[in-house]
Amino acid sequence: MLRVVAGETVGELAMVVLGVGVGAIVRVVAGRTAGRRPLPGSCEAACAAAALVAVSITTGAAVVGAAMFGWWCVCLSTVDLLVRRLPNVLTLGGAGTILGVAAATGHGRAAFAGALLLAAPLLITHLAVPRSVGAGDVKLALGLGAVTGLAGPLAVLLGALLPPVLTAGAALFLRLRETRRGGVRAAPRVLPHGPSMCAAAALAVIATG
Incomplete structure (x- = not known):
């Protein structure tokens, strides 16, 4: 039981770390697309949260798909908030x-x-x-x-x-x-x-x- 819990915790932490890394990329992409800089750390936090939700509600390969959907939404929302354009x-x-x-x-x-x-x-x-x-x-x-x-x-x-x-x-x-x-x-x-x-x-x- 402890091994299962530990494994789940490690998996969640790994996804959060991955989300932060993807968030940095999303921030750059959204900033270049919009022509304005997003708030520092905002995309990283949002993408990490999306990754955590994905690993919490799905399993297996579906985790990747759910996380990518969340990251896509973060990028779109960031651009729309910055310049009112999609x-x-x-x-x-x-x-x-x-x-x-x-x-x-x-x-x-x-x-x-x-x-x-x-x-x-x-x-x-x-x-x-x-x-x-x-x-x-x-x-x-x-x-x-x-x-x-x-x-x-x-x-x-x-x-x-x-x-x-x-x-x-x-x-x-x-x-x-x-x-x-x-x-x-x-x-x-x-x-x-x-x-x-x-x-x-x-x-x-x-x-x-």
């Missing part, structure tokens, strides 16, 4: 990779269905009211939808419903904090939607996994 190389590149791996492992139908179900409503909204939903969010939904599709219909539903709630909650929190500090803004702060989409997809997969 580059095609990250959104479409990630979606293509996820869908390709899913198809190669025999789960292509579920992944493609999830991608379609999550991205289609956003695409329709973007075409009808372009300022309400960015094109980058639509492209991001393809990859996130594929991942939630692999977890099941409930995960796809949660991945669609949670992002507006998370974004609105973050905006309200910031507004209240500014009010307490005595700050006054002429207009509400517009927050990037990508981080909420990534967080919602991750929570949906964890909750239904």
